[in-house]
Amino acid sequence: MSTSDAPQPVKLSLPLEYQQDLFQELRAEDEVVILARGLGLMRIITNLLHSYDAAGNNLIVVVGAEDRENGWIGEALAEHAAISAAAKARGLTVVNTDFQSVGAREKMYAVGGIFSITSRILVVDLLTGLLAPESITGLVVLHADRVIATSLEAFILRVYRQKNKAGFLKAFSDNPDPFTIGFSPLSAMLRNLFLKKASLWPRFQVTVARSLEGRKKAEVIELEVPMTDHMKEMQTAIMECVEVSIHELKKGNTGLEMEDWNLDSALLKNFDTMVRRQLEPNWHRVSWKTRQIVNDLTVLRGLLNSILTYDAVSFLQHLDTIHAAHSPPPGSTRQNQSPWLFLDAAQTIFDTARRRVYAARPTKKISEESNIDALEPVLEELPKWAQLAEVLEEIDRDLYFDPVPRDDSNGTILIMCSSHDTCRQLRDYLQHMHIKPKKGNSNPEEAEDMGDEDKPSATFIMRRKLRNYLRWKSQFAQVSQTLFAENQQALRGAADTRPSRGGKPPNKRRRVRGGGNVGAMMGRADNGSIQQYFEKPGEVADLMAEVQITEEEAQQKPDIVADPLDNMDDYYQLFEMQDLVVVHAYDGDQDEHVLEEIKPRYIIMYEPDAAFIRRVEVYRSSHNDRNVRVYFMYYGGSVEEQRYLSTVRREKDAFTKVIKERATMSVVMTVDSHGAEDPQEAFLRTVNTRIAGGGRLAATAEPPRVVVDVREFRSSLPSLLHGRSIVIVPCMLTVGDYILSPNICVERKSVNDLISSFKDGRLYNQAETMFQHYKSPMLLIEFDQNKSFTLEPFADLSGSISSVNPGNVSNDLQSKIVLLTLAFPKLRIIWSSSPYQTAEIFESLKAQEPEPDPITAVRAGLEKDQSAEDQAFNQEPQEMLGIVPGVTPQNIKNIVLETENIREVANMSEKELEPLVGQTAGRKIHGFFNRNVMEEADD
């Protein structure tokens, strides 16, 4: 390992050739590295950071790291430091909340070391000088693909480069896609990053390929698992729904670029985001129906995935919930419902899903009425389960014949799947696959099944699931009844109130159907949409009897839902690594750790994942003495397969494109335009043109200044203002978002903000407080750069008198703006088509005004004894609290000051709430949290 030019010999953990090459390159110069996913980006970053950390005496900032990456870097740095016994290494300090006070942060920065700082805090600290840009040794930017011109990270880099020309700057990304969108994207990105060089490492790069495709290749066995007919049927039906939805979208939105909106692209992972992005410029103007369909597409695509991952019963349950949530609002017509619910295909989905779980019993004699409703469980299993069992058996045999591990690996079997849900499902399956519940009323026909006793099956867990499902379903019926009582009444005609057979009190929820074709027909509501199906008590009883707990099942330990880890000591013991089967979910870079720690001999990829394959390759190539055999499972002809293939293709295409652009790209000059202030500009400011001859009387040489609320740093406006060489003073403001001058205070609202703040009355209150403290409050309505510069169309332009009747203030935005201006005639409105324009407008507004005073701005709106820091609230829980009935803008302060969080409020009794909000409100709040829809329904 050559680390010759490192300031101090450090031990690195980069065994492969391409990793070492990359590391040397990074030590030598500033560049952006785009590495194909799965090739160990984090490992290179941690090694690099360690090489600086070990040298000590520096201040390095990691920008854009997520929580888990922070965890990873922290751990890795500590580990490295221990291995190479670097005395000077100080590890990672994470600054990610406002928990650390200003003073504490300042001290930490003074000490130095490696910091990972949340962008919002970092930019504020850089601007306030808490962390002087000059003192930084270097920046490491993760997720470089997210650094777009208006982003916070770009702002950080600009502030840094403006003051600090010597420090290093290295950017990393494992996602080449964003570097291919738009006009000469790579050079644009480099400009944002203030870098000149891009270093690309796709999987097909020569060094990478050589490192991974040596003698030590991993052995891969591909297993194509066929889907069952039911699954295929449902997949086709859902695809049909998707197709119709796309068609509806096209119909409703002519003039959009939609050639590539077809079924094939609908399979892609980001289809709905793609559609959304296309509609984005007009999102606030598209019709209600279009939005509905876009949402439907997300739901349908989710379903496509669930077919493959959920077991039959869970899928049905999921479908029930989705259906309930999509049930139409009261008094609705066909027009405002999800169109796919009207299709025959939708019926197929619901029917087939049910038929996978239970079906009508093939009755020999149709005589008694009770028998007509008889159902029996079908409980289709997922095909991959059987395949998995088979593979495990094969491995077992393998181990039996060749018991001595030939190498360093543990002989553990690692099963990788896509989500924790699947993990749980597989664990469950593996645990119970050899338990066969003997049927109590064993039929002679079933006896032949019992022949192959040891064949693994999921009957046990499926039966348990069905029991839970039936229990859940009866509860769910009641819940959805209480929740949507009025809807159902509006929907169902008088016919449904007929008493049911058997003289039992009629359950309002149940439809009365003709006997006969049990479980086959789906009801349709009066308006043609699909009605939710609820089993009759007779059917439920039957099914329940079928899946009654048998002796064998009863012997099993009850299913532990939440493992409290209470008596760890009693149960704790070490297992031989040899015997372990580990089920794990794909977790990005974390998977490398899993491989290193478990050292598996066999890996079963339950679902395909391109990045993981590479990780296995890297793992295999990094260790001479470890053999790995990989089983790779996928459903043939399924969405899963297609999606996998297309991601691989897309990545390759993206890299090819970027490489091409790099070859033809002109040199990117990173001379920062706002480095030093233009001396001419500085001079002109000292001259007051209003005084003839340009006397230097009142004007100052002070650069223009804007006080900005720290919360506003989420938007791009502060960055753009800074770009126009205006000094940004970040402060915690109670009133207004931007203070342009002692008189001018601006509240910024994007169109969506505007709608929501009208809805909850926030804007009205904000306007009131602004008028208490400033002479000229202004409301800035800011449209997005890429969105159209218009408001949504009026709901009703027909011109009938009722449409303007003050009694029914309609929901359109314009009428609310009218009310706002009537309420505050002195409130000025700024209309801006983009943040860029806003920056210009601000500049011209404050041209002749004196500069604002940050201290006065912070004091505005505060009580005498309050300090600004007390005002730091978390937005989200407060917003939730605001929705609770009984909570008003007046009493919300009391609650927030006196209680800790939502959970505490929810657990308070009426008595405890009373002193805070009064009796009535207290009862309302208590009632909201404690209303139990299940119990109510029983009454």
Added chain:
Amino acid sequence: QALAKPSGGSSILVSPRQRGNPVLTALKSIPWEYSDIPADYVLGLTTCALFLSLKYHRLHPEYIYTRIRNLQGKYNLRIVLTMVDIPNHEDPLRELSKTSLVNGVTLLLCWSAAEAARYLELYKAYENAAFTAIKGQQASTYADRLTDFVTVPRSLNKSDAIALVANFGSLRNAINAEQEALGMISGWGGTKVKRWVTAVEEPFRVKK
């Protein structure tokens, strides 16, 4: 004078200058009549509006200033109803923003004659309206409130809200639920569980 009781009381007064403006043909749901007034439209006792087309403004930039001056600060709410009918609107709009601050007029943008007419109608109709509509309204039924409450954290949707109460019965139970139990709900992946738990546990006030 303009402040005198308008003849109809319920009609919009229009200056004869506006003759031929397509806005007038779109003005349908409220009666209007010509009257000799300094503003273009009088929309109530204390409200008046000037109409400005950006196309015209580009040719005669001084026009609007004369008109604003002629209002002589009468009327409490002075609106400049600006029709955006040119593509490169940035410069005139920046200038008008400045004007609105200096001269004390309120800028409203519209993009078509119909929209302009609608604004005028709304001002007249809301002349005496209460402001309850913008003081904050909340959903009334339990189901709606519930959905609103649960969907505040990002990535939680309506189906999740219903699944939540369908599994736990009450919100209180759902709020007190263990992460494991939340994960058992169909459709609730790791992200959703995490977001929900953070939202209910996150302190209202930032700790120091």
